[in-house]
Amino acid sequence: MGQLSRAVAIVDDDAAVRHALKFALESEGLNVRVHGRAPALLDDPELYRYGCLVIDYRMPDVDGLELVDALRRRGVSAPIIMITGRANAGMRERAGRAGIDTILEKPLSDSALSTAIHSALAAPPAAP
């Protein structure tokens, strides 16, 4: 386990959202990397060392769940938290089938995101 095992990666196409999330989470002492596009995460050299991934559902080139598929196919086993501006039943269903159980709706009011991240980081790492 490298020092990055506690690091969190965030993918969101909205620049203000990802910077604000980074700022808020870093103020709690978390180690955060952000990406604006899915391919940037897939090319990230630290990809396999993050302790938790936060992914926006709606992005221009792929939807968040396709990114999740791509990650799982590459053997990335870190817990994934999906954030979205509009959750609906169909999306929850697809997310459930993709093995994601945490979906948070923007504007991420309370401390829901940081709570979810902390419990993801605390969980024992899944077997790859």
Added chain:
Amino acid sequence: MSDTLPIEVALQAAEARLRSILQTVPDAMIIIDERGRIESLSTTAERLFGYSMGEVAGKNIKMFMPTPHREQHDGYLKRYLQTGERHIIGIGRIVTGQRKDGTTFPMHLTIGELRSADKHYFTGFIRDLTDQQLTESRLKELQSEVTHMSRFTALGEMASTLAHEINQPLTAINNYLRGCNRLLERIDDPAAPMLRDAIGKAADQALRAGDIIRRLREFVARGDSERRIESLPKLIEDASTLALIGAKENGIAVAFRLDPAVDLVIADRIQIQQVLVNLIRNAVEVMAEVNGVRELDIETRAVSDETVQVSVADTGGGLSPEVARHLFQPFVTTKQKGMGLGLSICRTIVEAHGGKIWVDARPQGGTIFRFTLRAADHHEEETLVG
């Protein structure tokens, strides 16, 4: 011998009368026997299907319909003769016909039954719905359902786009403020507590704006979707009938290629009809702009036990690069009267059904829109039937 003569004369006269009726009746009319063999065809029916009487006399009527009815028609007849249970006879339904050249078209079919001492005939009256006036009550009903819902859905789409867009800056505001508050916790200054209080209140206001948006969205989404087990071929039949009004004048040839393995799906009937109507209308609209080949292909395919794929392909000019970049996003349009909502509504509906929608370029030019739906599995089928 001489006493049979008048009967024969009468018979010949009757036959001649029938022939002249068949030649002049404006409706397409087909008479078949109890085994489905074609006895006679009106002139309009010959023109409609592209066959001459000589070509099809004695052949099975199933050649006038596409898969899966083609394979099942003998069974339908047999079942009716055995059980007397009426599914179409005397009722009338919108079904799909297939022409000699393989293309298909929506039609209204009414069937009458004719029994004489030893023979049993069925007469089909057919109206081509491709260029049907809006007088058909069934069509009207369908149309009002789908257009009413479209208005509602369009409103919902706008509200939910608004919600999504506004939620982004609200998320940013809220998280910047939360970060500030946490940093202020570490600063030892008499003003810090006041600042923290004010920042907390500012964050609350951002959340309040989020709540207003959420309520608006819930208001338009109320009554949400009613998902049931539906027959996909039937949904396609109805939606295309609706969307193809006037298509024939534009010289568009419509072909249906429906996979016989695809039937029941889990869907909100009206919503999936909206998706199909939007895609078909877009295809018809784009083809009205091109000269040359105008073909609309509507296909279904079973991609797995759980998933079926529907595609709507056209031979139009393809997507403009500007549109392609923002495809499925609301308010993207190249049409003077377009709202640019059709495709974003399609995406919302398909995703709410747990499916996916995407676009492929057609190799020969044109565009193919595809989406997936969940097939109703056998277990669900049994619950429905049993």
